[in-house]
Amino acid sequence: MVKSLLHKSWPKDVPNELEYRLGEKPLHEYLIQNAMDYPNEPAYHFYGKEITWHQLKEKSMRFAQFLKNKGMGKGNRIALFMQNCPQYLIGHYAIQMIGGIVVPLNPMYKSSELEYFINEANIQVIITGQELYQLVANITHQVSSLQFVVTTHYADFLSTNNTLPLPDELNMKRQEIKDSFDMLSVIEGNNPIEQVEKVDIWDDVGLMVFTSGTTGRPKAAMLTYGNALFKTAASAHGYLIGAQDITLASAPLCHIAGMVMGVNIPIYSASSCVLLTRFDPEAAIKAIETYKVNKLYTVAPMNAAILQYPGIENRDLTSLELNFATSFGMQVDEELANAWEKVTDGCLLFEASYGLSETHTCDTIMPIDKVKHGSCGIATYDTEIRIVDMETGTDLPPGEQGEIVVKNPGVFKGYLNRPEDTAETLRDGWVFTGDIGMLDEDGYLYFKGRLKEMIKSSGFSVFPEDVEALLSEHEAISQVAVIGIPDEVRGESVKAFIVLKQEYKGKISEDEIIAWSKETMAAYKYPREVEFLDSLPATSSGKVLRRLLKEN
Template identity: 35%
Template sequence: MDVENIIGVEGKHLGEVKIEEINRVWLKHYDEWVRPSLEYPEIPLFRLLEDTARTKPENTAIVFFGKEIAYRELDALSNRLANYLKSLGIKKGDGVILAMPNIPQYVVSYYAVLKAGGIVVQANPIYTEREFKHIASNSEARVAIILDQIFDNVYPLKRDGLVDHIILAKVEDYLPFPLSFLYRFKKKKVKVPAETGIHEWKAALASEELKERPEVNPKEDIAVHQYTGGTTGFPKAAMLTHYNLVANVYQTIEWIPGKGEGDVFLGALPYFHVFGMTTSMNAPVAVGAPMILVPDPRDIKRVIQAIDKYRVSIFCGVPTLFNAILNYPDLKKYDLSSLKACISGAAPLPVELKRSFEKETGSKLIEGYGLSETSPVTHGNPFYGLNKEGSIGIPFPDTYALVIDEEGKVLPVGEIGELAIYGPQVMKGYYKMEEETRKTLVSGWLLTGDMAKMDEDGYFYIVDRKKDVIIAGGYNIYPREVEEVLYEHPAVLEAAVVGVPDKYRGETVKAFIVLRPEHRDKVTEKDIEQFCRQKLAAYKVPRIIEFVDELPKSAVGKVLRRVLRDQEVKKMEQS
């Protein structure tokens, strides 16, 4: 076949491309067990749990610091909470904010919200009051289920009428004795007012089990609002349907050696992150596998101990996590030989890290790719087939990927353009953002905003990002949001935020600031950092702050972030 016309639709506009015309050259590189096309059941997402609870009731679902919960019990707990949510007025289509680390209550709440007919509104528990208010207002959520330790940041939502109810989950509720007893003395004391609308987890779980189920149209009804970045400086909600999420679970399982049967999954990736939600929670639920929950993925000793003790075989993570394990001083004391399949996503995987991790553990570590808008996984390198280092791999079953130019025309092999994706996992759109949806979804194709190229084997490479998103430690950070906070400081005249290379986090946040004349020599980098910490989650706070006389700008006055980034890269190369 002519390399210039290898996929058969080169030169066509995206809107003219018919799926059946695309030559999926990548299929020849699938691992032998992976089918190019699957049948996806049109079922509500909560059926994954119900079906497993029916067929494998005694299988262990959750392991949390030694406490085990079987699938039968997990299903029953979610039924009770679903009934309680109904009693609080939750009806079909209502949003419920979940803001917890990976604790049993998160998994119970996730499926309970869906069984009550609600929409799971994902929130990072380290959000500030300002960030929680934006998500509550945008999603129109009426209930928040949160870790009690973050009550101070969430209570203003109820005080100001943004939500009607808050349910408090406590870590010690599912810790085995004596850990549960000891934890009460260790935890931060939180003052919770005794008022209507604030509920204890144990009281909520005292409810009867919900018997009826909501009527769900899987391809139309939204299961999850997954927040991602936007041009407004605030996150926007990708509307993921029940069908989107069920499909991506089946695609993910198909890709894994053994398809998850008999495996043990590590739940270290936060479940509020779309990558963790699908690959480390919904996928093991679908196959009836244990999830070993790790609330804080930065606790590397706990992560390594969990792999060793529970013989974890499937481990999905971000490059910084794999790197931290590799560099843990006492790594040799632990047995990680149970690891079979490790998938790295959310940030580029350094080639040297991949090689070193595989050599140290004997496992397969592959790089994949996905977005909040695609539920999330779209690409992956084969585990045993051709694995191209530096590549995000090849499209998943029933997933199509093309590279297009600025006019929307399909480019041939080797040329750089914007990556476009089509498949059953592509979102319905952005909630209450029709214009953004129209710009992002074109004839069913998702325009990713990432610049990429494809080689003659159908392997894709991300070469740059069209969007200015910063990916630090697997978290997406949006410069505009950080800049808006900086502009709130009375001493700041102008500000620009970029991502600069960082050996540990992949990228880190750097802020360039022009101070007002009257504040020069009076404001320090520490002052700016402390100001940001009051308004931003810790991972968004600039790690590097540089005061400058002026910012580079275009002829129309637009700040040129790319110039700043390029300057930083040159500095690092010269140092």
């Protein structure tokens, strides 16, 4: 599809060309410059604790020196396994200051999942919340690459004067964990790093995000420092986010969209951000009221929760101007947008973008002056989107559905140690997304579904092969296949079809399998339904036909 069509609806107030605010440099250098330009201005607010640009830079550089002293440097893979907190931000930028690679891990993962991810990415260090440490300790003998662990107590970065209701994690007592380094102690015990590592922003990998690609268990998508800079700048300029704005981050920072909005955009734009450990309606409402948040990223169920909150009509959300949202579990449609506009006295709510981990997400933006509900907006800066026939690969005209194919400076380098999977997804600089979509005559993209069998549960990607591998560890299970089924709350939930070993038939129930799964894997991933079968539908080569399970 030609660029003239893709940018036919470009918003009038947004610059046509992308110019980086401080030039073409990695985001941690933006952080350092922000500390020079606005040393005492608040970078983040954390339940009443104000963290200035100078403080964030200083703590990041001190932690970077600790990592360097421990032998970490360019190319080392260091995981962040914790809830949203200032320590996450410090860890992220400290890792990149030494030229390391950030590997986000969802704090909902259990030990079996951690073992897979650590081995797959050859992770050398994990920085984790103290409440999650035991999950790491459980598998240290199964992960030869792991050299040491850093733990943190979230309350270390709290004020004594809390302005927002605290989640449980922030009320926990501090634990002394002997087999790990305490993050606050090592920050206080080191001088700031004298010089950050020089990186080639378009070639050096700064981030590895686990994703399915088109098939298989999760793979580590390798993203460069430049990928992050480009997509962050495109989103910030596309939605006119600047130093004058105050944003709110409550989506998981370990998720690529939450990372862009909560980790990257505040640093790029030098805007102030209110950080929540997790979404809570009262905390979010009070944060908007207290800090006069004017630009907000949400997933649609967050908006619904606020709209349904008792007494919301008497709360003050009038500071809100723009709310870019994602349709997870429910649609960001005109009905929701109208209700949101009414309760906020004019805030514009719309679908934020289309994107995927392999492109550092945010491949589209919604023109603020030409919102089309039901669409994902138009191609963002320097981005081409094509719709191709799924069999022939030829381009399709507007109005016809096919596979979405994307090309821009945010496209990843490939999957770690997976050349065949990389070749399948990345072809001549184009990412073949495995998603079905359509472009209209004005260049707006409409997402229609997934070619791949990935399940989208509560906004998280669930890969059938991953759940199947974990279920196969159960002693009673001979064969298993999982699919996604509709769920009004989560969007989709996992259903498992299981063939029991002969000696366990009649001796174990579906509910027992579900209970075991709940203890073994993340909450969004474990099957909510289990069905026992005598056999699974399969091809002559033995490949399970999940589509037949969906049809039954």
